Every structure is written in C-alpha cells, then in structure tokens.
Amino acid sequence: xxxxxxxxxxxxxxxxxxxxxxxxxxxxxxxxxxxxxxxxxxxxxxxxxxxxxxxxxxxxxxxxxxxxxxxxxxxxxxxxxxxxxxxxxxxxxxxxxxxxxxxxxxxxxxxxxxxxxxxxxxxxxxxxxxxxxxxxxxxxxxxxxxxxxxxxxxxxxxxxxxxxxxxxxxxxxxxxxxxxxxxxxxxxxxxxxxxxxxxxxxxxxxxxxxxxxxxxxxxxxxxxxxxxxxxxxxxxxxxxxxxxxxxxxxxxxxxxxxxxxxxxxxxxxxxxxxxxxxxxxxxxxxxxxxxxxxxxxxxxxxxxxxxxxxxxxxxxxxxxxxxxxxxxxxxxxxxxxxxxxxxxxxxxxxxxxxxxxxxxxxxxxxxxxxxxxxxxxxxxxxxxxxxxxxxxxxxxxxxxxxxxxxxxxxxxxxxxxxxxxxxxxxxxxxxxxxxxxxxxxxxxxxxxxxxxxxxxxxxxxxxxxxxxxxxxxxxxxxx
Numbered sequence: 001x002x003x004x005x006x007x008x009x010x011x012x013x014x015x016x017x018x019x020x021x022x023x024x025x026x027x028x029x030x031x032x033x034x035x036x037x038x039x040x041x042x043x044x045x046x047x048x049x050x051x052x053x054x055x056x057x058x059x060x061x062x063x064x065x066x067x068x069x070x071x072x073x074x075x076x077x078x079x080x081x082x083x084x085x086x087x088x089x090x091x092x093x094x095x096x097x098x099x100x101x102x103x104x105x106x107x108x109x110x111x112x113x114x115x116x117x118x119x120x121x122x123x124x125x126x127x128x129x130x131x132x133x134x135x136x137x138x139x140x141x142x143x144x145x146x147x148x149x150x151x152x153x154x155x156x157x158x159x160x161x162x163x164x165x166x167x168x169x170x171x172x173x174x175x176x177x178x179x180x181x182x183x184x185x186x187x188x189x190x191x192x193x194x195x196x197x198x199x200x201x202x203x204x205x206x207x208x209x210x211x212x213x214x215x216x217x218x219x220x221x222x223x224x225x226x227x228x229x230x231x232x233x234x235x236x237x238x239x240x241x242x243x244x245x246x247x248x249x250x251x252x253x254x255x256x257x258x259x260x261x262x263x264x265x266x267x268x269x270x271x272x273x274x275x276x277x278x279x280x281x282x283x284x285x286x287x288x289x290x291x292x293x294x295x296x297x298x299x300x301x302x303x304x305x306x307x308x309x310x311x312x313x314x315x316x317x318x319x320x321x322x323x324x325x326x327x328x329x330x331x332x333x334x335x336x337x338x339x340x341x342x343x344x345x346x347x348x349x350x351x352x353x354x355x356x357x358x359x360x361x362x363x364x365x366x367x368x369x370x371x372x373x374x375x376x377x378x379x380x381x382x383x384x385x386x387x388x389x390x391x392x393x394x395x396x397x398x399x400x401x402x403x404x405x406x407x408x409x410x411x412x413x414x415x416x417x418x419x420x421x422x423x424x425x426x427x428x429x430x431x432x433x434x435x436x437x438x439x440x441x442x443x444x445x446x447x448x449x450x451x452x453x454x455x456x457x458x459x460x461x462x463x464x465x466x467x468x469x470x471x472x473x474x475x476x477x478x479x
Contacts, residue, residue: 014098014397015039015084016112016192017209018173020180020229021200026075028202029082030067032209037063038257039114039205040084047099047110047175050077054108054175058097078200079180081173083112086399095136099175102144106155107177109147113140114205115190115397118168119462142166155179156228160239163226167459169248169396169449171221173203180229186240187458188223188247189396189449191262201229206260220263223247246449246458250398252437253387254295254358265437268298273436274386274428275302275356282426283307284354284382288347290314292357292369299386300356309354314347315369341369349377359387360416360427361400363407367420374421382424383417388453389427395461396449430454 015036019025029046044066045058055075059066063084083098099112117123120139123146128134132145146162155176163172169189174181182203184192195202195215202215210217221227224240248255251262258268278299289309291300294317304311318340353373360366370381389408394400403409407416408427417425430453434441443454451457 014086014112014114015205015209016114016171016173016203017080017082017205017213018112018175018180018182018203019080019197019200019213020202021078021231022197023078024072025078025080026067026072027070028197028213029080030063030071031212032202032204033063033067033082033084035209035212035257036084036205039255040086043085043097044083045085045097045099045112046075046080046082047101047112048075048077048080049108049175049177054101054110056099056101056110058094058099060094060097079175081110081112081175081180096138098138098140100136100138100140100144102148104144104148106158108175109144109155110175111140111143112173113138113143113170114172114192115170115185116168116395117142117166117170118395118459118464119166120168121463122466123165143172156181156237159183159228160226160237164239167462169459171205178230181226182221182229183226184221184223186224186243186245187449188245189458190248191251191256192221194218194221194227201234203227206256206262208257208260211259217261244445244458246446248396248398249387249433249448249450250394250452253433258298270437271298271358271386272302272305274433275299275304276306277302277432277436278356278384278386278426278428279303279306281429281432282384282424284384284424284426285352286354286380286382287351288312288314289354289356290347290373292355292366293317293341295358296356296386299358303354303356303384312344312347314344314353314373316342316344318342341372343372343376345376348373350379352380352382353378354382354384355422356384356386358385359390360385360407361390362405363416363419370420370422380423381421383420383422383426385425385427387428388430388433390452392452392455394452395457395464396459398452400452 017029017032019028026048043060044063047056081099099110101110117139120142123142127145147158150158150161152158152161170185171190171192172183193204195210195217197215207217223245226237228235252270256262256267260267286309289300289304289311291297391409393403431441449458
C-alpha cells in the first residue's frame with residue numbers, strides 16, 4: 001500500500017459521483033468531486049456520454065487544478081461519472097486513474113470504484129490464464145474483464161453477473177450508452193448516496209457532494225443493492241445473498257466530511273458525542289482542550305463541553321502546504337510537516353494541555369505534534385484519541401500502514417504513552433464509539449465493520465490469505 005509516513009492518517013481510496021440526464025453533467029460531476037476532494041487528492045477524472053460517443057479526461061492532481069471554468073465543450077453530454085483517487089491498488093500513474101473505459105460488444109462501458117476488492121488478484125490470475133490482457137494494475141479493471149466475458153445478453157444482466165463474482169468493499173458508478181449504474185457491496189462497507197436534480201438523478205459517496213451539486217438527497221443505496229437508471233426511470237436489483245450489514249466505522253471517525261449525513265446521522269454530531277464519551281472514559285485535570293486540526297475539532301469540542309475545560313485553538317494548521325509525500329527529499333518532507341502545524345504559544349505556554357485527535361495510526365506525527373506543543377511551553381500534555389486503538393490493517397480501500405507499523409498493534413498503553421512522551425494517554429473504547437453513534441455494542445454481532453479495532457473482518461480476505469508471506473502485495477509491485 002502507498003502510505004505517506006509523514007502524514008500519519010488513514011487514507012480513503014477515492015470519492016465517486018454520477019449524473020444522469022442533466023445538460024451540465026460534466027460540470028455537476030466536477031462540483032461533486034470538489035466536495036469529495038478530501039477522499040482523494042492524488043488524481044481525478046470525468047467520463048461523459050453525449051448520445052454518440054464517450055469523452056474521458058483523467059489527470060494527476062486536484063479537481064480545481066484540472067477542471068476549471070466551463071469545460072463542457074471538452075466533456076459534452078447529459079450523463080457523466082467522476083472519480084477522485086487515492087491509490088491502494090496500483091501505483092500513482094495515468095493508466096491507473098479512473099474512470100476506466102472499455103469498448104464492449106454491447107457498447108461503451110466506463111466504471112469508477114471506491115473501495116478494494118479482496119479477491120481481485122485471484123480473479124486476475126484466472127482471467128490472464130484465459131487470455132485477458134490488463135492495461136492497469138487496478139483491481140477495478142477486473143470488473144471490465146468479467147463484463148466482457150459474461151455470457152448474459154443485456155448490459156444489466158452482464159453487470160449483475162460480473163459483480164456477483166467480486167468480493168470486498170466497493171461502491172461503483174458506471175456509465176453505458178443508455179444507463180447510469182450504481183452498486184454497493186453487500187456488507188455496505190463503502191457508501192453511496194442517491195439523489196435527484198430536476199428530471200435527472202445523481203449518485204455520490206457523500207451527501208455533502210449532493211449539497212454542492214444542488215441535488216435533493218433521496219436515500220442511501222442499500223448494502224448489496226444495484227440501481228440502474230435509464231430514460232424510463234430507476235430500477236433496483238438485489239443480486240447478492242443476504243448477509244450481515246456492516247458499514248465502515250471510519251466514515252464516522254475520519255473519512256466523511258463533518259457536514260455529511262451518514263445513515264441518517266450528522267457526522268459532526270457523532271464526532272462531538274465521541275468527545276463526550278472520551279471525556280467520560282478518560283478524564284484529565286487540564287487547563288485547555290486543544291484539537292489536532294482539522295479532524296480532531298468536533299471531538300475536542302465534545303470533550304470540552306463534557307469536562308468543562310475550555311476549548312482553545314492551540315495548534316494552527318496551514319491549508320496552503322502541499323502534501324508531504326511530493327517533497328523530493330526526507331529533509332524537505334520534515335520541513336513540510338513542521339509547516340503544516342504551528343503552535344499558538346499564547347494558548348499553550350504554562351498550561352496543562354489535553355490534545356484530541358481522531359486516531360493514532362503509526363504515532364509519528366502525533367509524537368512530533370506533542371514535541372511542538374512541549375517546545376511552545378506547555379507544562380503538561382495529555383493525549384486522547386477519539387477512536388479505539390488501531391490494531392489491524394484494512395483490506396477494503398483504506399490506505400493504512402501494515403500491522404507491523406501500527407503503534408497500538410505492537411505496544412502496550414504505557415509503551416505508547418512513553419513513545420509519545422505525554423503525561424497520560426487514552427483511547428475511546430469500542431463500546432464507547434458505538435454509543436456515540438447511538439447503538440449499543442454487541443461483540444458477538446457487530447453492527448459495523450470495526451475490524452481495524454477488533455480484528456473481526458466482515459468478509460473473506462482471499463488475496464491476503466493466499467499470499468504465502470501473509471502480507472498483501474499490491475499489483476503495483478509488478479510494474
């Protein structure tokens with residue numbers, strides 16, 4: 001996996017959007033991708049269909065850098081799909097940018113994918129042995145090959161036939177000559193929202209994208225559901241056997257934008273309640289509660305509200321510093337890290353400070369932030385994580401360090417406290433996280449995909465289990 005060791009956060013693979021029956025389909029797709037920029041900053045792409053041919057643009061970089069002004073003459077058509085990428089399978093390269101497109105005997109087909117298929121390598125080996133020629137190292141391309149080889153007659157039946165063979169976490173938006181297709185994995189690991197704008201429909205990873213697109217939120221696509229939208233309306237299919245629904249907890253912890261609604265719940269309010277629960281479980285006598293910006297802000301507000309200690313912006317984050325992994329040297333990366341966060345000495349000096357962050361992955365960035373606060377004159381530093389200890393890696397589209405690099409997987413609480421060099425350290429419990437969402441935790445029947453905290457994976461991990469070394473080797477290693 002491609003993990004930015006100097007920016008110690010889990011990374012979502014991507015955000016996806018789809019537009020059907022709107023004269024500004026490409027512009028709306030770009031707006032949706034702009035709202036979902038937090039889900040992937042590596043690359044972006046938009047595919048449209050104008051009634052005669054497909055148009056496809058894919059670029060490295062941010063949406064605003066590549067889709068500016070009125071570009072509808074470059075990407076004409078009333079139907080479109082779009083994708084923001086942060087790679088988990090496939091190196092950062094133009095051939096691995098989505099949407100990906102193929103000419104099939106039934107017509108053109110474009111697909112954009114959020115998630116990760118846990119059996120893609122096994123399927124790929126089988127397809128290659130039968131003569132398939134792959135043009136990328138993405139797991140998503142497997143879907144196109146399965147479509148092309150299906151013996152079903154209609155595009156809809158071919159698609160249903162193809163996705164019955166894939167496993168893992170996925171949300172898909174697909175574009176054909178006549179249809180917009182949306183699909184979600186049967187566990188509901190990756191999100192997908194259905195909306196309406198005028199006489200047409202939209203699909204997106206989060207409600208915040210629909211807000212910016214001026215679309216009305218209809219509902220979430222159900223786990224295991226496929227919707228096929230055409231000129232005669234929307235049809236819903238359920239091609240998978242019924243299984244327990246376990247959406248990803250990290251949508252609440254980190255990935256979703258705070259103004260999004262997930263499963264009818266305000267993400268901001270859930271994160272604020274996580275702070276309340278954190279204060280109940282791990283109180284501390286402190287002078288100020290300081291968030292690690294920006295993702296730690298709602299939980300820090302909640303901690304402050306429950307504890308009575310004042311909320312203060314003791315760390316200021318610059319939003320104009322590029323991502324650290326593009327720096328050419330290690331010294332450059334270190335300087336970029338220090339430029340991202342600046343201490344507010346007036347808040348920190350001489351104070352007992354409680355730092356709140358959304359999670360701790362490897363711990364390296366947390367340690368640097370602690371030292372920065374210490375250097376600014378803090379008398380004591382207490383650290384609280386608004387998620388439980390991350391002890392297992394993810395295989396469903398979250399770009400996260402290997403288990404050997406996860407701080408909580410290899411150290412006791414006291415060892416982690418010593419590593420971070422803080423006076424106290426506390427993590428929100430798994431039951432506490434569920435309680436903040438509004439659900440009582442049942443370890444026998446977990447209602448969410450909490451595998452990063454518990455090791456209870458919701459699906460088979462075929463590719464991982466078949467690997468002799470026990471470590472997931474990405475196909476990009478074959479490049």
